[in-house]
Amino acid sequence: LTKYVESSENATVADLAYSLSTRRTMHQQRSFVVANDAAGLVEQLGTPRPAAPWTPAKNAAPRLGFIFTGQGAQWHAMGRQLIQECPHFRQSLQRCDAILKELPDAPEWSIVAELSKTKETSLLGETLYSQTICTALQLALIDLMECWGIKPSAVVGHSSGEMGAAYAAGILTFESALIAAYYRGRYMSANRDGGVPGGMMAVGLPEKKC
Numbered sequence: 001l002t003k004y005v006e007s008s009e010n011a012t013v014a015d016l017a018y019s020l021s022t023r024r025t026m027h028q029q030r031s032f033v034v035a036n037d038a039a040g041l042v043e044q045l046g047t048p049r050p051a052a053p054w055t056p057a058k059n060a061a062p063r064l065g066f067i068f069t070g071q072g073a074q075w076h077a078m079g080r081q082l083i084q085e086c087p088h089f090r091q092s093l094q095r096c097d098a099i100l101k102e103l104p105d106a107p108e109w110s111i112v113a114e115l116s117k118t119k120e121t122s123l124l125g126e127t128l129y130s131q132t133i134c135t136a137l138q139l140a141l142i143d144l145m146e147c148w149g150i151k152p153s154a155v156v157g158h159s160s161g162e163m164g165a166a167y168a169a170g171i172l173t174f175e176s177a178l179i180a181a182y183y184r185g186r187y188m189s190a191n192r193d194g195g196v197p198g199g200m201m202a203v204g205l206p207e208k209k210c
Contacts, residue, residue, distance in 0.1 A: 070159025
């Protein structure tokens with residue numbers, strides 16, 4: 001390949017990649033290089049990556065199950081790298097902010113802004129924020145994986161994760177799942193402002209004694 005690229009005046013990276021991908025045998029052991037032009041390709045071919053096993057698809061796409069967690073798994077920097085590096089993911093979260101702003105009792109805070117805070121200033125430990133933002137992240141992840149061609153065959157959700165699962169299953173729309181999460185968090189945190197009193201307790205009991 002190196003000799004061909006060096007000796008051919010008309011060789012392009014795109015043409016070579018096309019031919020190797022579609023016009024040559026797809027061997028079980030394959031490797032790859034990353035280059036933007038012929039000179040970079042020659043350089044990379046001098047130190048190729050280790051070969052990786054490759055097996056052609058024999059059946060339909062694999063069956064995948066998605067599990068959606070509820071409140072409690074959140075942390076201040078979750079989703080931050082995707083927000084910074086993946087426009088599709090960031091746009092989904094911006095869409096969430098736009099939907100919430102249209103509500104009659106819209107939040108004064110932003111999902112994207114909250115996820116950009118430091119550990120010391122983050123409010124994700126509070127129910128009002130965590131319920132909405134965890135669901136927003138799940139919705140954004142579902143849409144991101146779908147654009148990559150990854151769809152679940154089955155879903156299950158726990159607590160507030162049920163809304164993300166319902167969206168993945170096609171039961172709720174993007175907007176409905178997000179709004180449900182927002183009001184769920186809003187009313188569960190209402191007792192802090194002198195509203196509905198209440199609390200939750202986890203008790204370790206076997207099934208027969210519950």
